[in-house]
Amino acid sequence: MSLFYENFRDFEDAGKTILEYLHNHLGFNLWMITRTEGNDWIVLQAKDSGYGVKAGQVFNWADSYCSKMVLGKGPRIAHDSKKIPLYEEAGINKVVDINAYIGQPLLNEDGSVFGTLCAIDPSVQPKSIEQYSDLLELFSLLLSRILQNEIKINEQKRISEKFEMESLTDHLTGAFNRRAWDKLLDLEESRCKIYGHSITIIVIDLNDLKYINDKFGHLKGDQMIQETVQIIKRTVRSNDLVARLGGDEFGILNIETNLENTQKLANRISESLKQAGINAAIGVAARQPGTDLQQTVVEADKQMYRHKRQIKDMSQ
Template sequence: MNDFESASIRALAFLRRTLGFQLCMVTRTEGNDWTVLHSDDRGYGVVPGDVFNWDDSFCSEMVKGLGPNIASDSSQVPAYAAAEIGRKIPIGAYIGVPLLLADGRLFGTLCGIDPQSRPDSISEHQELIELVGEMLSTILQMELRVDEEERRAERYQAQALTDALTGVYNRAGWVQLLAKEEARYQRYRQSSVVIVVDLDELKAINDRDGHAAGDVLIKRAAFALQKASRAEDIVARLGGDEFGIIGVNCDWGGGLALCERIKEALEEEGIKASYGLAVTNKTVRISEALTIADRAMYEQKRQRKSADAERLQGMHGV
């Protein structure tokens, strides 16, 4: 059991055999997405990658302290009896414990269900179930620490893949690091955001003041983007006057905050730009988020040009 995945698979098989439950699983919760990372299923048809609503689950009630870690008859627990998931699939008995990150935040759960209620004596296994949950949390935390070290090493190795003008990653570096972050999403289902930034005035500056002035603008923009981003984020020049940022382990709210910091940093440099933002989820990978963000950026640019044209027409018409 040298990694979280193999430890989870062995722990689930052990618990399912010990308890006789039809389903035991390790899950990841993020927002209202409750994603199955690993499962040992003998009747429900649940497989890794399935996503359910967290708010509908017994586990969400357990984490809030409204239901016990072990329910031999879930119908006798008001919070579980009222949970939406119980109306969709038969759940007679339930076990569940939280899986925690090093800072105490919730990562997900270790849980199990069976369509039949069980004798009250099942509660005798609570200490064992809690111990398995603590073990998995510890392995997860250790693996994530190693993962952070690997991420730093990846950034160091990718230093050769930098843009000569700005010092941020070039497109080759972006592609390489994007693939690494995509692999992490597949393991842990922690969302990231992609922001695309396109400078609005580069062509005008090149035409008016020359390409040297345009290069200065690009360098100032790269400096502002690095200043606004966090150490773990990826900033790259994708080509010309277009930049990309991956906000690592960042949800939609965090992405909006990052985008606002980027906007403020560019405005401090007197740089006008258009932005696009997208977030990964159960159907959108990082590469697809890049396409979505790129489209959003061009739509913002189109709307701005249209508004400017209308404003000019209005001025000429006065």
């Protein structure tokens, strides 16, 4: 089949080509490539001719047919899905009209579920669509392999990008400067849109820098800034990105982690800063599907200022 000999540029290109092919040859109103992240079922790509579903939309994973399919509790092809009790009871039916379903898991290298290649249609389909099971499995294996290779490549790209940004560092602390921060946000935002992975942001603001500068001089203030960055770098993971965003404000870009783990990290940083006698306000936010990392930074900023007000209120 000529499709297999096409020179796919990447996972995104392969996905678009495969969705187009399946839509043209098997029908079905909606074909999707999805990512599951916690209880979010994120649409990475969609070939839609009736449902109005677009890339970036998020559904509830537990409500989906796919959540049953990947556990082996429901068939990968259901020409009349309402005859499958678990599918008939699924919460997704309250959102969209489904009478036929196709699903195949997309796997990470360790065998865990990344997401799915799937299709739905409002009409019952001929039982003969079951003859395409081998083809569908082949496509899911192909996409999984491309995905796994790209994830490895992206890990190396991140390392290279950090080295390339070495010239864009803050002279006082050695952390990335604001220009590098913005560039790295843009690079990770592009990956988020393609792969749907989770990213969180921590924003840290020093509460007493002006007081320290005024009372003890700027040299003492500079030492506090340097110590803050040293503490942050000792605490974060090796693939997290640390930047000085302004005079007394710092940002941490946490790649492929969730809000719960990031909050634990923020708590460890806060405790270490307190032990060093550094008073800081900290805000944490996770990128939400359908938003972008710049909006996440704004939300983390809001949380930081909320924390700053709490500290001020407690000190009065």
